[in-house]
Amino acid sequence: MADRTETPDEQMPVASRRQFLRGGSALVGGAAVSAVASGAALAESSQGSNLPPNVPEWMKAPGDPVGSQLYGTPSPFEKKVARNIPKSGDPIFWTSSRTPLQDLDGIITPNGLFYERHHSGVPAIDPAEHRLMIHGLVDNPLILTMDDIRRFPSESHIYFLECSGNPGFKKPYGKTASDLVGLVSCAEFTGVKLSLVLEEAGLRREATWIVAEGADAAALTRSIPIDKCLDDALLVYSQNGERLRPQQGYPLRLFLPGFEGNMSVKWLRRLHVVTEPVYSREETSKYTDLMSDGKAREFTFYMDAKSIITHPSGGQRLQSPGFHEISGIAWSGRGKIKRVEVSVDSGKSWQEAHLQEPVLTRALTRFRLPWRWDGSPAVIQSRAIDETGYTQPALADLISVRGDNSFYHNNAIQPWRIAADGEVTNANA
Amino acid sequence: MADRTETPDEQMPVASRRQFLRGGSALVGGAAVSAVASGAALAESSQGSNLPPNVPEWMKAPGDPVGSQLYGTPSPFEKKVARNIPKSGDPIFWTSSRTPLQDLDGIITPNGLFYERHHSGVPAIDPAEHRLMIHGLVDNPLILTMDDIRRFPSESHIYFLECSGNPGFKKPYGKTASDLVGLVSCAEFTGVKLSLVLEEAGLRREATWIVAEGADAAALTRSIPIDKCLDDALLVYSQNGERLRPQQGYPLRLFLPGFEGNMSVKWLRRLHVVTEPVYSREETSKYTDLMSDGKAREFTFYMDAKSIITHPSGGQRLQSPGFHEISGIAWSGRGKIKRVEVSVDSGKSWQEAHLQEPVLTRALTRFRLPWRWDGSPAVIQSRAIDETGYTQPALADLISVRGDNSFYHNNAIQPWRIAADGEVTNANA
Numbered sequence: 001m002a003d004r005t006e007t008p009d010e011q012m013p014v015a016s017r018r019q020f021l022r023g024g025s026a027l028v029g030g031a032a033v034s035a036v037a038s039g040a041a042l043a044e045s046s047q048g049s050n051l052p053p054n055v056p057e058w059m060k061a062p063g064d065p066v067g068s069q070l071y072g073t074p075s076p077f078e079k080k081v082a083r084n085i086p087k088s089g090d091p092i093f094w095t096s097s098r099t100p101l102q103d104l105d106g107i108i109t110p111n112g113l114f115y116e117r118h119h120s121g122v123p124a125i126d127p128a129e130h131r132l133m134i135h136g137l138v139d140n141p142l143i144l145t146m147d148d149i150r151r152f153p154s155e156s157h158i159y160f161l162e163c164s165g166n167p168g169f170k171k172p173y174g175k176t177a178s179d180l181v182g183l184v185s186c187a188e189f190t191g192v193k194l195s196l197v198l199e200e201a202g203l204r205r206e207a208t209w210i211v212a213e214g215a216d217a218a219a220l221t222r223s224i225p226i227d228k229c230l231d232d233a234l235l236v237y238s239q240n241g242e243r244l245r246p247q248q249g250y251p252l253r254l255f256l257p258g259f260e261g262n263m264s265v266k267w268l269r270r271l272h273v274v275t276e277p278v279y280s281r282e283e284t285s286k287y288t289d290l291m292s293d294g295k296a297r298e299f300t301f302y303m304d305a306k307s308i309i310t311h312p313s314g315g316q317r318l319q320s321p322g323f324h325e326i327s328g329i330a331w332s333g334r335g336k337i338k339r340v341e342v343s344v345d346s347g348k349s350w351q352e353a354h355l356q357e358p359v360l361t362r363a364l365t366r367f368r369l370p371w372r373w374d375g376s377p378a379v380i381q382s383r384a385i386d387e388t389g390y391t392q393p394a395l396a397d398l399i400s401v402r403g404d405n406s407f408y409h410n411n412a413i414q415p416w417r418i419a420a421d422g423e424v425t426n427a428n429a
Numbered sequence: 430m431a432d433r434t435e436t437p438d439e440q441m442p443v444a445s446r447r448q449f450l451r452g453g454s455a456l457v458g459g460a461a462v463s464a465v466a467s468g469a470a471l472a473e474s475s476q477g478s479n480l481p482p483n484v485p486e487w488m489k490a491p492g493d494p495v496g497s498q499l500y501g502t503p504s505p506f507e508k509k510v511a512r513n514i515p516k517s518g519d520p521i522f523w524t525s526s527r528t529p530l531q532d533l534d535g536i537i538t539p540n541g542l543f544y545e546r547h548h549s550g551v552p553a554i555d556p557a558e559h560r561l562m563i564h565g566l567v568d569n570p571l572i573l574t575m576d577d578i579r580r581f582p583s584e585s586h587i588y589f590l591e592c593s594g595n596p597g598f599k600k601p602y603g604k605t606a607s608d609l610v611g612l613v614s615c616a617e618f619t620g621v622k623l624s625l626v627l628e629e630a631g632l633r634r635e636a637t638w639i640v641a642e643g644a645d646a647a648a649l650t651r652s653i654p655i656d657k658c659l660d661d662a663l664l665v666y667s668q669n670g671e672r673l674r675p676q677q678g679y680p681l682r683l684f685l686p687g688f689e690g691n692m693s694v695k696w697l698r699r700l701h702v703v704t705e706p707v708y709s710r711e712e713t714s715k716y717t718d719l720m721s722d723g724k725a726r727e728f729t730f731y732m733d734a735k736s737i738i739t740h741p742s743g744g745q746r747l748q749s750p751g752f753h754e755i756s757g758i759a760w761s762g763r764g765k766i767k768r769v770e771v772s773v774d775s776g777k778s779w780q781e782a783h784l785q786e787p788v789l790t791r792a793l794t795r796f797r798l799p800w801r802w803d804g805s806p807a808v809i810q811s812r813a814i815d816e817t818g819y820t821q822p823a824l825a826d827l828i829s830v831r832g833d834n835s836f837y838h839n840n841a842i843q844p845w846r847i848a849a850d851g852e853v854t855n856a857n858a
Contacts, residue, residue: 056558056698062646063550064675066523070511072541074500075679077556078672082499094495105619105667106585111539112501113671121492127506129485153754156535156785156795190534217491238534240669242542243507246493250504269485325582356585358787366585 074112083113084178095119096163098182102313107158107329107356107364109185111240116247117163117183119282120218123267127251130215132235136273139202146251149235152192152200157234157257158363160186160331162303164260164287164408169399175426176315180414181308184331186364189255191236194229198273207273211280212254215269222263223277224256228301232257235268257362258333259301260408262287292403303333305392306411307340307367307384318422321375326353329364332386336360339385340367346379347394347415353382373418379427381415395428503541512542513607524548525592527611531742536587536758536785536793538614540669545676546592546612548711549647552696556680559644561664565702568631575680578664581621581629586663586686587792589615589760591732593689593716593837598828604855605744609843610737613760615793618684620665623658627702636702640709641683644698651692652706653685657730661686664697686791687762688730689837691716721832732762734821735840736769736796736813747851750804755782758793761815765789768814769796775808776823776844782811802847808856810844824857 074081083097096117099109109115116122127146135141163183167174174180210229214220224233236255237244244250249266256263262282277283277299289297307330312318326344330337336359341350353367367382383392395412402409415427503510512526525546528538538544545551556575564570592612596603603609639658643649653662665684666673673679678695685692691711706712706728718726736759741747755773759766765788770779782796796811812821824841831838844856 056554056644058552058554059644059646059648063547063552065520065550066526066545066547067512067514067520068551069541069676070514070526071503072512072543072674072676074540074671075556075673075675076553077680081671083496083501085496085499091494091496097495097499104670105583106617106670108537108617108669110669110671111503112498112541114501116495118492118495121494122497123487123492124505125485125487127504147748151752151754153797153799154534154756158787188535188537215485215488217488219488240537240539241533241535242503242510242539244504245501246504247498247501250506319576323580325580327583358587358789360787368583370582 081113083116084176084182096183098178099185101177101182101184101308101310101329102315104310105327105366107186107366108240109187111187111242111245111248114185114187114239114245114248115163115183117261118216118218118247118266119220120216122246123216124246125215125251125267130251130269132252132268132271134197134201134271134273137204137207137275138198138273139204140200142197142201144197146237149192149197149252150237152196154190154192155234156188156190158186158188158360159255159257160184160362160364161255161261161264162331162333164262164300164303167410169289169402169406169408169410170404173429174314175429177308177310177313177414179314180426181306183261184364186331187240189234189236190238191234191255194233194235194254195231197235198229203273206275208275209277211270211272211274211278212263212265212268213270213272214249214265215267220262220265220282221278221280222265222282223280223299224254224263228256228259256301258303258335260287260303263301287408289402289408290405292405300409303331304409304411305332305334305337305384305386305390306330307382307392308414309342309380309382309416312380312418312424313416314424314426316424318373318418318424320422321373324371324373326369326371326380328367328382330367330382330384331362331364332384332388332390333362334390335362335387337365337384338387338389340365340382341385342367342369342380342382344371344378344380347381350383375420377420378418379415380418381413381427383413510542512545513605513611525612527607528614530606530611530613530737530739530758531744533739534756534795536615536795537669538616540616540671540674540677543614543616543668543674543677544592544612546690547645547647547676547695548649549645551675552645553675554644554680554696559680559698561681561697561700563626563630563700563702566633566636566704567627567702568633569629571626571630573626575666578621578626578681579666581625583619583621584663585617585619587615587617587789588684588686589613589791589793590684590690590693591760591762593691593729593732596839598718598831598835598837598839599833602858603743604858606737606739606742606843608743609855610735612690613793615760616668617670618663618665619667620663620684623662623664623683624660626664627658632702635704637704638702638706640699640701640703640707641692641694641697642699642701643678643694644696649691649694649711650707650709651694651711652709652728653692657685657688685730687732687764689716689732692730716837718831718837719834721834729838732760733838733840734761734763734766734813734815734819735759736811736821737843738771738809738811738845741809741847741853742845743853743855745853747802747847747853749851750802753800753802755798755800755809757796757811759796759811759813760791760793761813761817761819762791763819764791764816766794766813767816767818769794769811770814771796771798771809771811773800773807773809776810779812804849806849807847808844809847810842810856812842
């Protein structure tokens with residue numbers, strides 16, 4: 001079959017495929033036996049239709065009709081795949097829910113599983129009543145309706161969004177990829193370039209910052225440098241094709257690609273053009289980091305390069321030695337992922353993983369590495385390198401620079417420990 | 430502001446932006462007046478917080494807590510955005526539901542709105558009980574569990590999927606983009622290359638076709654040429670990150686990029702490797718086209734290049750003359766979209782639309798054209814050109830080649846009529 005199976009394969013180098021196939025016999029040995037058995041059964045049951053034996057119950061009667069779900073939902077067998085919220089404590093104090101990264105494939109996060117983070121709950125906004133005011137250092141202050149905003153030229157981009165506290169900076173708690181870095185998701189966002197709307201408002205030359213305010217009960221407020229506002233900032237109204245979900249800022253949110261998530265102000269109602277940052281609650285009491293010298297880092301906008309292996313990952317179990325694909329996600333707020341390296345020997349050596357195309361700027365990038373597990377204990381981990389040349393650091397290296405008072409912007413390498421019985425756990429716990 | 434607003438804009442050529450801005454004053458004239466008024470009100474209400482007047486009710490108390498939706502749903506204000514099913518007749522005879530293309534942005538179709546087409550309802554399959562049998566011209570017949578299949582190396586790709594009867598071939602009925610071509614959707618699919626699984630099964634040299642069978646009550650069956658099976662065919666288990674929805678073949682479907690949708694057999698249970706097509710019900714009584722000479726076209730695999738303007742489109746209304754962005758989707762089963770041309774003068778002249786990056790093979794491509802509507806009646810339409818050089822035809826040209834007995838593979842240009850009052854209707858109706 002060599003001639004036939006050597007047809008061009010853009011997705012996996014031949015060497016990798018060979019490596020898989022060496023593991024393959026171990027993989028399907030059992031299945032092959034049962035297949036031979038059922039091959040015999042097959043001969044007996046070959047009554048014209050040549051159906052395999054054991055026609056399942058669900059083939060014996062028509063299933064659910066079309067239109068039983070005008071808006072579809074997942075299979076009941078997948079109900080464990082849900083957003084991850086704190087296991088204890090008073091729900092009134094919960095402020096985030098995490099994406100179940102270990103249960104997802106590819107780079108797109110379905111809207112129903114996109115992570116949540118809000119400071120005063122999710123407002124129920126009537127889009128017909130919603131307004132965006134643009135005032136301050138502009139020649140023509142504007143109050144725009146959603147219809148006004150949707151009449152501007154639009155753009156669509158696949159971008160990641162990540163909370164800056166993902167996870168906290170102390171020794172990372174949590175068992176699963178979702179527990180640890182589930183405050184990152186990725187979707188296709190559609191909206192209007194903020195620069196176009198500012199041009200319409202007649203932005204004045206002296207403007208240097210824009211203060212964005214949300215229409216939630218916290219009136220979440222952040223100051224944004226004018227350069228970002230005139231670069232790739234968007235006023236977003238759609239996510240993965242449909243209108244924003246309420247948890248994501250319906251009907252309108254600011255979106256700042258690559259910046260910490262809280263700056264992409266949800267339920268956006270006001271843009272105040274000014275010359276100084278406002279030093280709001282969310283840029284003083286929160287979203288700053290106390291350094292060892294007593295000074296605080298503030299306005300830490302960019303989410304630096306980061307990655308995590310989602311399979312195998314904490315809470316999963318390898319059923320047997322042999323071939324397993326290592327797969328995960330990588331991202332950088334500074335641009336495209338250039339390379340992801342994976343170690344399966346506690347960091348002694350690193351191999352370059354395959355990056356799934358398309359590799360997009362400021363989007364999740366799926367990486368994969370074929371691996372044969374020999375059944376002995378192992379520690380596996382990944383590190384991302386972005387197009388600026390920056391390499392994702394180890395936790396100890398990050399602490400040596402930031403000290404141990406920091407909470408935000410932990411982009412450290414996450415190692416997973418695999419036990420002899422195949423159980424996968426957080427090697428930092 | 431010229432210096433500032435001339436910052437690089439990769440998404441829209443400057444000429445287009447200028448064209449928009451000329452229309453812009455008309456766009457926000459009214460809004461600007463109200464802004465000046467509220468600017469005054471603003472001064473009065475500036476009590477430190479500098480909040481604009483009319484703080485909405487939803488800012489006065491905390492909103493829904495985190496975790497009120499572990500799997501999220503759209504805003505109640507968007508409940509009209511749903512899959513489109515026949516308005517009349519007995520639901521038992523409905524066999525498809527359409528994606529509301531006119532309400533969506535970008536290229537990703539959310540899983541809850543992905544079109545449905547099935548022949549005997551949606552089976553409720555327990556993934557632990559599901560099996561895929563591979564038999565016939567293979568050295569090692571296999572029966573694989575979902576766990577077996579998920580251990581193979583995986584790939585992810587953003588692809589469109591389209592029913593070949595989208596719409597029927599006679600004068601297209603229907604008012605909206607969804608009524609007319611809502612049997613097309615696009616998502617990120619993850620699965621295993623079929624070629625890898627066939628290699629594992631020891632595919633024999635004499636194999637030329639594979640017969641795929643679904644585990645629905647129709648046991649939908651299609652014959653697939655071996656070349657496609659060894660090229661980009663996938664065994665898919667995830668869509669937009671999460672597991673397939675039941676309506677899309679949960680837990681496993683075949684996916685044949687660019688081929689008519691029914692061949693991407695859902696609820697896949699069997700692959701029979703043979704030397705002849707099986708001439709199943711779905712490739713004889715259905716999915717063939719009777720030509721004028723009495724012969725029938727069969728095995729019409731590829732979905733040829735096609736496009737449709739989704740905004741403005743049938744059922745929508747332009748509120749006023751001035752700037753409107755024309756936006757739509759284009760796709761080709763033969764590869765990438767190379768160019769989309771738009772006419773706003775009943776086909777007398779055509780302009781090249783802007784294509785939103787990334788332009789991916791066998792995926793939807795979003796196109797946009799800035800347009801100033803002068804308020805007089807107009808007919809607008811789009812035509813797609815793919816990388817093979819093929820150009821989407823007019824309906825009359827298609828009928829002249831296929832005759833008027835055909836039903837499937839209507840990829841004709843869809844014109845929309847815009848009346849003086851802004852109402853948009855199907856110009857073919």
